[in-house]
Amino acid sequence: MKRFLLRSLPAVAxxxxxxxxxxxxxxxxxxxxxxxxxxMAILDVSSTTKGMLIPRMTLAQRNAIAAPIPQGLxxxxxxxxxxxxxxxxxxxxxWVRLDIGAxxxxxxxxxxxxxxxxxxxxxxxxxxxxxxxxxxVMRVSGTTVxxxxxxxxxxxxxxxNEQLDIGSGSPSTGALRIYNPTPGTWxxxxxxxxxxxxxxxxxxxxxxxxxxxxxxxxxEATFNPPGYPTQQSRDVVMWxxxxxxxxxxxxxxxxxxxxxxxxxxxxxEYIEIxxxxxxxxxxxxxGNTPVxxxxxSTTYTSGLPAADALLINPYKFDMPGRRYRAxxxxxxxxLNVERNQLVLGNLNATGGLCAGSAVTSIGFFVNMNVTxxxxxxxxxxxxxxxxxxxxxxxGFDNSVDPAQGCFNNAALNPFPTAGGPGWKNYTLTTxxxxxxxxxxxxxxxxxxxAGGGGGTLAGGLPIRYSTTATTTTYSAxxxxxxxxxxxxxxxxxxxxxxxxxPLNLGTALADNCGTFGASNYRPTIQWGGTVATASxxxxxxxxxxxxxxxxxxxATTAPTPWSRLTAxxxxxxxxTLSAENGVYDNGVRLNDHVFDRAFDGAxxxxxxxxxxxxxxxxxxxxxxYTRDNRHLxxxxxxxxxxxxxxxxxxxxxxxxxxxxxxxxxxVTELHDRLNVLEVLSNDRPLDxxxxxxxxxxxxxxxxxxxxxKALLRHQIDQRTVHxxxx
Numbered sequence: 001m002k003r004f005l006l007r008s009l010p011a012v013a014x015x016x017x018x019x020x021x022x023x024x025x026x027x028x029x030x031x032x033x034x035x036x037x038x039x040m041a042i043l044d045v046s047s048t049t050k051g052m053l054i055p056r057m058t059l060a061q062r063n064a065i066a067a068p069i070p071q072g073l074x075x076x077x078x079x080x081x082x083x084x085x086x087x088x089x090x091x092x093x094x095w096v097r098l099d100i101g102a103x104x105x106x107x108x109x110x111x112x113x114x115x116x117x118x119x120x121x122x123x124x125x126x127x128x129x130x131x132x133x134x135x136x137v138m139r140v141s142g143t144t145v146x147x148x149x150x151x152x153x154x155x156x157x158x159x160x161n162e163q164l165d166i167g168s169g170s171p172s173t174g175a176l177r178i179y180n181p182t183p184g185t186w187x188x189x190x191x192x193x194x195x196x197x198x199x200x201x202x203x204x205x206x207x208x209x210x211x212x213x214x215x216x217x218x219x220e221a222t223f224n225p226p227g228y229p230t231q232q233s234r235d236v237v238m239w240x241x242x243x244x245x246x247x248x249x250x251x252x253x254x255x256x257x258x259x260x261x262x263x264x265x266x267x268x269e270y271i272e273i274x275x276x277x278x279x280x281x282x283x284x285x286x287g288n289t290p291v292x293x294x295x296x297s298t299t300y301t302s303g304l305p306a307a308d309a310l311l312i313n314p315y316k317f318d319m320p321g322r323r324y325r326a327x328x329x330x331x332x333x334x335l336n337v338e339r340n341q342l343v344l345g346n347l348n349a350t351g352g353l354c355a356g357s358a359v360t361s362i363g364f365f366v367n368m369n370v371t372x373x374x375x376x377x378x379x380x381x382x383x384x385x386x387x388x389x390x391x392x393x394x395g396f397d398n399s400v401d402p403a404q405g406c407f408n409n410a411a412l413n414p415f416p417t418a419g420g421p422g423w424k425n426y427t428l429t430t431x432x433x434x435x436x437x438x439x440x441x442x443x444x445x446x447x448x449x450a451g452g453g454g455g456t457l458a459g460g461l462p463i464r465y466s467t468t469a470t471t472t473t474y475s476a477x478x479x480x481x482x483x484x485x486x487x488x489x490x491x492x493x494x495x496x497x498x499x500x501x502p503l504n505l506g507t508a509l510a511d512n513c514g515t516f517g518a519s520n521y522r523p524t525i526q527w528g529g530t531v532a533t534a535s536x537x538x539x540x541x542x543x544x545x546x547x548x549x550x551x552x553x554x555a556t557t558a559p560t561p562w563s564r565l566t567a568x569x570x571x572x573x574x575x576t577l578s579a580e581n582g583v584y585d586n587g588v589r590l591n592d593h594v595f596d597r598a599f600d601g602a603x604x605x606x607x608x609x610x611x612x613x614x615x616x617x618x619x620x621x622x623x624x625y626t627r628d629n630r631h632l633x634x635x636x637x638x639x640x641x642x643x644x645x646x647x648x649x650x651x652x653x654x655x656x657x658x659x660x661x662x663x664x665x666x667v668t669e670l671h672d673r674l675n676v677l678e679v680l681s682n683d684r685p686l687d688x689x690x691x692x693x694x695x696x697x698x699x700x701x702x703x704x705x706x707x708x709k710a711l712l713r714h715q716i717d718q719r720t721v722h723x724x725x726x
Contacts, residue, residue: 291351436639588650
């Protein structure tokens with residue numbers, strides 16, 4: 001095999017002459033030592049003192065190379081211009097620099113001469129992926145998405161959803177943190193905005209500082225606004241948190257009219273509570289289905305201490321001639337089914353009373369089988385209000401309630417008609433109406449007959465009961481009259497009478513052979529009439545937003561804003577709402593049904609559906625209603641407030657609107673009555689207007705007959721002086 005060794009540079013000239021001859025040989029070596037070429041090289045050039053030059057030309061000469069230019073053609077541009085000088089190779093049908101920063105990115109840094117041509121990235125539409133430990137950590141999309149090339153920071157995401165997409169998709173996790181632990185620089189163009197370089201619109205930064213006086217914000221900490229610390233600070237961007245600029249304007253601080261400019265705090269001052277247990281009481285409905293108070297009691301007095309069992313049991317049928325009196329107290333929160341569920345926590349409460357509606361019957365559950373129901377007894381039951389604020393019974397309540405309901409029977413079988421366990425109901429002779437505010441006492445007084453049959457208990461003493469937190473039962477009864485003779489110590493000489501009937505049914509507290517006292521146990525009672533029923537309270541877990549502060553809605557921008565006045569001061573503590581100008585409820589329509597009915601005889605068609613069935617009450621009717629219900633007929637009472645859990649602003653405004661118009665009519669009526677009294681009290685001449693007013697007032701008199709009214713009108717006509725008579 002032939003081998004050509006070129007030992008001198010002039011020999012290079014013969015390469016072209018010998019290329020064809022040696023094409024089938026191993027290669028060509030150019031050196032000064034005679035060393036053979038490398039087996040894998042077509043040209044092996046080596047030297048320890050010299051280098052190799054490739055074609056050198058200007059940029060214009062490179063661009064003038066005639067097409068087609070083969071891929072890989074390499075030249076050196078020597079144009080005395082830094083942005084052009086260097087090695088260039090033909091690649092992807094364009095010239096690409098081989099210098100540092102063109103096709104090879106140096107970990108020690110690169111010289112980028114022309115960003116338009118010298119860059120780090122790709123030239124095709126393939127995604128640019130960054131990896132560490134051979135796992136993707138960032139990807140820049142190669143194709144356009146929504147007019148942009150999106151970047152994703154995270155793993156296993158091939159299609160970012162936003163211009164910058166962080167940690168989305170499994171198993172990618174992570175978030176974005178904006179934080180600068182070192183305060184920024186104060187500058188005239190950037191006053192009072194530490195941790196952000198500018199006030200540019202769209203800028204977001206985090207201020208890791210505390211409230212006034214916190215370390216790290218010395219300039220703001222030195223400013224105490226007038227009234228500090230009783231007034232809030234006016235430096236509105238001094239609190240820690242994320243802030244964003246929406247207008248590109250700087251804040252104004254250290255002045256009486258300080259404001260945040262374009263900077264808005266991003267955090268909401270609330271806490272989101274997740275998976276929190278809640279109870280939502282059901283809305284009660286007033287109807288005629290009897291209800292039991294307290295609900296859910298299925299035990300009987302057999303499980304009670306003997307003393308309590310005797311105190312709460314209204315059926316002491318075991319002793320002929322026994323006398324018994326007991327009072328059972330029910331608190332307003334127990335009678336209001338919503339408050340029973342919500343305030344007292346009795347989630348199984350499904351019934352109660354309806355304020356302003358009549359209770360017509362009272363019943364006790366009798367747990368017994370009766371073998372002989374011939375026993376007779378005098379029974380009196382009283383249902384009445386206890387004084388407002390009463391919370392327990394330590395003795396008999398002998399107060400008088402004009403609105404009490406009564407049952408009275410001189411010979412009554414006190415057991416269920418069917419003879420077995422069940423409710424024994426007593427229809428009240430006079431019904432009882434709860435006012436929605438006061439406690440209610442149910443009193444039962446019994447005088448057993450001297451003879452009669454007995455009964456067999458079905459298990460324990462015959463009463464269903466519940467346990468209360470306070471003494472809600474007080475009773476007294478006689479023991480068996482062993483002496484048997486009237487007037488003996490065991491027969492009460494001066495028994496306490498029932499408040500509904502003087503039957504001498506109860507027993508005197510001083511009876512030395514009786515027992516009396518208070519108990520925390522109380523029988524459950526079935527109430528009939530118009531009573532409240534509701535579904536059991538709904539319980540579960542859900543989320544809610546909690547804000548431990550107050551809301552102040554203001555329009556003032558003066559140096560001393562409305563909420564910061566010291567006298568008066570609008571702030572009323574956490575949980576309150578204050579509005580400078582007003583709070584509006586647009587859901588309720590205001591109306592003039594009172595005046596329309598008074599002057600037109602009927603309400604307008606728009607109000608007919610809601611108000612057409614009502615009428616204007618007379619002064620006397622209004623007085624009676626107020627006395628009986630303790631609130632004006634045009635205003636809802638406390639019972640409605642409790643039931644509805646407050647009134648909406650529109651509802652309250654409508655009540656006040658209606659009340660003002662109604663009272664105006666009452667004032668007018670009283671004025672007319674005074675006028676007619678004055679007119680009828682003397683014989684002076686009357687003009688036409690006075691006469692018309694007097695006759696109108698006479699027509700509205702309800703205590704005069706038609707004949708008397710006609711006579712009075714005739715007298716008025718006789719005294720009227722018309723214009724043509726003057």
